[in-house]
Amino acid sequence: MKQLKILIIEDEKLIRWSLEKHLSAKGYTVFSAESGEEGIALFEVHNPEVVFIDNKLPQMQGIDVILKIKSLDEEVILVFMTAYGSIETAVNAMKAGATEYINKPFAFEEIEVMLENIKNKLSIIKEIQLLRRQQKDVVTFDHIIGESALIKQIIQLSKKIAKTKSTTILLLGESGTGKDMFAHAIHNESTRNEKPFVTINCSSLPETLLESELFGHEKGAFTDARQLKKGLFEIAEGGTVFLDEIGEINMATQIKLLGVLENRIVRRLGGTANIPVDIRIVAATNRDLKKAVDEKLFREDLYYRLKVFQITLPPLRERVEDIPILAEYFIGYYNHQFQKNVKSINDSVRRILVHYNWPGNIRELRNVIERAVILENMNILQAESLPGEIISISQNFPTPADGAVKNPKVFKKSELPFEISIPPEGLKLYEIEKLIIKQVLEATENNQTRTSKLLGITRDTLRYKVKKYRL
């Protein structure tokens, strides 16, 4: 554990000075103040782990300082210093939140022993927190399943970059491709793995809340800011901050984030102090950030700061050979979870899974398998346990595994106008249908058999529609 930060609040110059000198010589980082007010101000900036507080201070009394500092930080260790014999004052101080007390005059050895004990206590607390965290998310690269050359190469590269200390990493990929998993694995593979992994979903909070979560705020920064709050960048000190759905943050927050990336300092809302932070930032989005930059929705400078190292996770349909492997893995997992006896999948299930286009990627596959394992009564997973739409779509939507169609454009669902912004005057359904048919016809070079198959309609229906829409 690194050396403690200590604050001394003591008006008697000689005691303050000698304590400061002594503790600094022992390697502690020491700040000192001669009044309660000054002490509180220093506390808010430096957030020391231990504060020595004298009982008799010029204006604000020791007990009030204790109450105040406790209200700012629950976990801080407060050492109350009082003249020999005033037991009652000491008891009151403990009631107010002091953890230790020491009689004046004191010997430095006494203080040293006390600080050693405090250090041990704090490191045990940290260890417990760490263990708790590890129990929750022990994702490492060993948990990332995949045998395709593509994913293997990405894992190898990610491991390498995980070893760098502070390189910013941008994870791109459709929903459910494993961005969360990679962010965790990178942290756990890095030298920061004993420090916090802090994650925030940038789309889940309104902008002011997001900023106060990220940067923290001083007491009184806004109406509800009754206490000083450390932001996630500070909380993650030494560790990793995972900014999920980074594509959703607004311009004002983008500027602040740029500041953090460029200077590695944060400023709490309503604060003036620049607080240095030692963190790695991993950001993720399923949006096309480059496009957002072109559309002036995302700052170009921030984009380049984030993509120092960019990892694009492929959609599942582009790593078809991993589908059966992942399916078997999830079967094993849910089999155990639900105490079932499903061992494997049969050929027709394999074919269906491989031919389906998995818009929800691995998450969708996982959910499908979970459901199937629950439903299955046999040892081998049967097609009947799969959702009907997967069976029918996988028959109508050949994947690249088929090699059936030359132009792979057809397979990318996202390229079809599925996300349509409806103009105020409305939009007729047949217009959309016409657009889709037109696009698929182009992609198949006017092959009506393939087009009808891809669209799940008969050739007669297609012919009828082509005529109707004059395609």
Ligand SMILES: Nc1ncnc2c1ncn2[C@@H]1O[C@H](COP(=O)(O)OP(=O)(O)OP(=O)(O)O)[C@@H](O)[C@H]1O
């Ligand atoms: N390679 C993999 N091996 C095993 N499980 C995986 C793998 N990739 C993803 N998963 C599982 O798939 C699910 C989705 O993964 P994850 O949450 O990491 O995706 P994501 O890219 O962050 O998605 P979103 O964009 O929706 O946040 C999780 O349950 C995860 O455990």
Ligand SMILES: [Mg+2]
């Ligand atoms: Mg995610």
